[in-house]
Amino acid sequence: MFTELFLASVLLVGVNSRYLLVEEPGYYIEQYEDQPERWGSSRVRRQAGALTVNSDGTSGAAVKIPITGNENHKLSAIGSVDLIDRMKLGAATAGLAYDNVNGHGATLTKTHIPGFGDKMTAAGKVNLFHNDNHDLNANAFASKNMPNIPQVPNFNTVGAGVDYMFKDKIGASASAAHTDFINRNDYSLGGKLNIFKTPTTSLDFNAGWKKFDTPFTKSSWEPSTSFSFSKYF
Known part of the structure; x- marks a missing residue:
């Protein structure tokens, strides 16, 4: 058991350094077209996908294609x-997303991470407050990690967080996750500043701090900064 715990701990640290295992990405790409005003101004767009290039050398592409829905609900x-150093595949994800007119949503996805294995994730968000200036959401997820490495069994990770945006210009986030198998905790704080935005492009400055602790090792708060350029379609 100790060997399995040690291998899993080392594995998670290694994967975390190139693809954050416990931080679930948001798949709420806007594509609601001309919906009523109650969708909120930040949700009335025609975008069904995005391409993003980051100053740290990573990049990514995402798509969201409506399957069915009405003026109150969408299933997509x-x-x-996600691409990492030198355009190597960091992760590939596919799944389903549900969105509610009031800003609530849920996703069910499967992700493949080269060098690690696969994971299934159920995630949800609840909009706590929204008007022309403020947008506050709470989110949570549960993942079943399925490593393809000998002597490391499947294990679960759960987490939750909050996200806040002011006038679609300044944002902040905080999250925490726990992996019971190796008693690992991950913590993340982040900030975002939109430098400019058009209906099809966005340039943002991101800053964050992350740390983790396990029975074997504990990190300090590690800072990071990057610029992100996104093209929507």
């Missing part, structure tokens, strides 16, 4: 690809 197929 979603997919994304």
